[in-house]
Amino acid sequence: xxxxxxxxxxxxxxxxxxxxxxxxxxxxxxxxxxxxxxxxxxxxxxxxxxxxxxxxxxxxxxxxxxxxxxxxxxxxxxxxxxxxxxxxxxxxxxxxxxxxxxxxxxxxxxxxxxxxxxxxxxxxxxxxxxxxxxxxxxxxxxxxxxxxxxxxxxxxxxxxxxxxxxxxxxxxxxxxxxxxxxxxxxxxxxxxxxxxxxxxxxxxxxxxxxxxxxxxxxxxxxxxxxxxxxxxxxxxxxxxxxxxxxxxxxxxxxxxxxxxxxxxxxxxx
Numbered sequence: 529x530x531x532x533x534x535x536x537x538x539x540x541x542x543x544x545x546x547x548x549x550x551x552x553x554x555x556x557x558x559x560x561x562x563x564x565x566x567x568x569x570x571x572x573x574x575x576x577x578x579x580x581x582x583x584x585x586x587x588x589x590x591x592x593x594x595x596x597x598x599x600x601x602x603x604x605x606x607x608x609x610x611x612x613x614x615x616x617x618x619x620x621x622x623x624x625x626x627x628x629x630x631x632x633x634x635x636x637x638x639x640x641x642x643x644x645x646x647x648x649x650x651x652x653x654x655x656x657x658x659x660x661x662x663x664x665x666x667x668x669x670x671x672x673x674x675x676x677x678x679x680x681x682x683x684x685x686x687x688x689x690x691x692x693x694x695x696x697x698x699x700x701x702x703x704x705x706x707x708x709x710x711x712x713x714x715x716x717x718x719x720x721x722x723x724x725x726x727x728x729x730x731x732x733x734x735x736x737x738x739x740x741x742x743x744x745x746x747x748x749x750x751x752x753x754x755x756x757x758x759x760x761x762x763x764x765x766x767x768x769x770x771x772x773x774x775x776x777x778x779x780x781x782x783x784x785x786x787x788x789x790x791x792x793x794x795x796x797x
Contacts, residue, residue: 531562538745538775545779548742549735556741560706563745567752568701572694574756584686588679590620598624598677603670604646605677616640618656633664643677646670709748713740716776729785739779747771 537544548556594615598607605626612625621637623630626645633651634640642649651664675681717736724730731739751768 531559534559534742535563535745535749538742539749542775542778542782545739545742546783548738549731549783551738553734553737553741556738557706557710560709560741560744561702563748564702564705564709565698567748568698568705570756571701571752572698575758576697577690577694579758580686580690584683587620588683590616591622591682592679595622595678596624598643599675600669600672600677601674603668603672605643605669633662635662705748709741709744712772713737713744716740720780727784731780731784735783736780739783740776743772743776743779746775 596609596613612630616622621640623642639652647668649666653660721733747768
């Protein structure tokens with residue numbers, strides 16, 4: 529059964545899980561990797577990339593609003609503006625100072641960026657409280673392209689970073705999704721294997737694991753679709769658990785081999 533046909537069958541009928549029940553577990557893991565790869569692409573295209581572009585545009589607008597003129601040349605900030613120069617607000621503050629008068633983050637601002645002679649430092653606080661912990665990091669400007677530091681300059685840097693970050697993010701989503709699904713499938717299989725011991729026709733551990741891995745399919749597709757649509761006020765974890773539980777229980781019952789004395793129930797889907 530090819531991948532697309534398997535996905536459709538697993539989402540449409542509990543009895544389809546009988547076709548994957550007796551597969552080698554390694555085949556189920558390979559199927560899960562393919563599923564996570566496809567869903568990760570959908571999630572990136574429908575959520576992460578639009579979110580990053582939208583966030584970049586908002587940041588650029590705030591950066592250009594009240595910005596003094598300065599540019600980068602050979603890893604150094606060049607400006608004729610009066611310093612220290614401040615623009616932004618208490619939520620996001622920008623500071624330009626090549627004189628060395630300002631060397632630390634402003635505790636009034638929740639987050640911000642400080643441009644110095646040959647570096648810039650960005651900081652963020654956990655809360656708006658004056659005594660909240662401040663996390664900051666300094667980055668040298670050596671290696672940065674020469675040019676006027678404005679919205680277009682920052683947008684170019686972010687776009688260049690995205691080309692590098694997106695493949696890494698795709699791989700990370702695949703690994704996190706696969707490991708998470710395998711962990712929950714394994715925990716279910718262990719718990720269910722103890723319960724199956726008292727059944728007239730018990731399902732074995734490997735079969736339970738195959739069922740649990742493939743039962744991720746409908747729940748993962750639903751959550752990915754809703755996440756890509758960026759719907760608000762929706763508990764995606766609860767939605768995932770409900771969908772996964774329904775298909776997990778239904779598929780397990782459908783995959784059980786009934787004895788001659790046991791009545792066979794019709795599939796609900």
